[in-house]
Amino acid sequence: MTAAPPPGKRWLADGFESLLKRVAGAGSRTGPDFDVIIVGSGYGGAIAAAHLATMGKHGKPLSICLLERGEEYVPGMFPGRVAELPPHLRYTSPGQSPAGNLSGLFDLRLGKDVSSLVANGLGGGSLINAGVMLPPHASVWKSAWPTAIDGESMASWYDQAARLLGVESLEVTPTKYHALARLDERNTRQAPLTVTVSATEERAACNYCGNCTTGCNFGAKTSLDVALLARARRENRELACFTGATVVEFRRQGRGCDPLWRVDVVPTAAALRKRMPD
Numbered sequence: 001m002t003a004a005p006p007p008g009k010r011w012l013a014d015g016f017e018s019l020l021k022r023v024a025g026a027g028s029r030t031g032p033d034f035d036v037i038i039v040g041s042g043y044g045g046a047i048a049a050a051h052l053a054t055m056g057k058h059g060k061p062l063s064i065c066l067l068e069r070g071e072e073y074v075p076g077m078f079p080g081r082v083a084e085l086p087p088h089l090r091y092t093s094p095g096q097s098p099a100g101n102l103s104g105l106f107d108l109r110l111g112k113d114v115s116s117l118v119a120n121g122l123g124g125g126s127l128i129n130a131g132v133m134l135p136p137h138a139s140v141w142k143s144a145w146p147t148a149i150d151g152e153s154m155a156s157w158y159d160q161a162a163r164l165l166g167v168e169s170l171e172v173t174p175t176k177y178h179a180l181a182r183l184d185e186r187n188t189r190q191a192p193l194t195v196t197v198s199a200t201e202e203r204a205a206c207n208y209c210g211n212c213t214t215g216c217n218f219g220a221k222t223s224l225d226v227a228l229l230a231r232a233r234r235e236n237r238e239l240a241c242f243t244g245a246t247v248v249e250f251r252r253q254g255r256g257c258d259p260l261w262r263v264d265v266v267p268t269a270a271a272l273r274k275r276m277p278d
Helices: 016-025 043-052 138-142 151-165 175-183 228-235 270-274
Strands: 036-039 064-067 089-092 106-109 116-119 239-242 245-252 261-267
Touching (some): 261 270
8 A cells, every 4th residue: 555554553565556666677577576476365375474484495585475455454444433334345246246446345245145254455354353263162073074183183273373363362351241141141151362452562452342343443453464464574574565466367387396387466456457458
């Protein structure tokens, strides 16, 4: 994004125009080369970036390019009221191309039987989910899984994921919890969340406003952009994040043990895409 961030904040990513400048500066028709290209900045992309940021090649850090279709958000940019939601909406009807604001935070995918809502921004679903980090109930592992995979063998991995994602337990019980407990006290329990309980120099403490699912405007939610992606950037300054970049195709260019891949990218914003050559 090109706008100035709020006071005390800085952008982690660059906008599509910065990617264009890098392509132009590469001096080749195909654009710059990277050791690794990551498509998407949700849980899969962010964990991959955090892991690869600590790796190297020929004694040098890997050059990593992370491409995100949506934009970058910092506290104060998220919608705070229902009336503010429409400009942030991107939607797709069955058999139709995406409509609305293609760069919108909320990506609503309408289906005949089931519809889904996913995020469209740096940090993926972590921007608009409730931050609930509960491992599956023991009954989940009783069927339809290979015998080598069960709750016991997965426990250590869930513990590791909780540490990576910054899971904490709330010190105060929200009013909403008590309301739900009155409906079914026996089966109601507090869930660990990816929020900041005690304020730090970088993070504000959760104020229990309950707006996790529309984006935290107070800087208390430990979303991927402020956790794993920020850590990956600190580990490897060669990590380049570009927002507003939609990947339309990738294909293998070379053969053998060290093949090359070509990734074709267009701007997400409809107005900018119209100005691009065919």
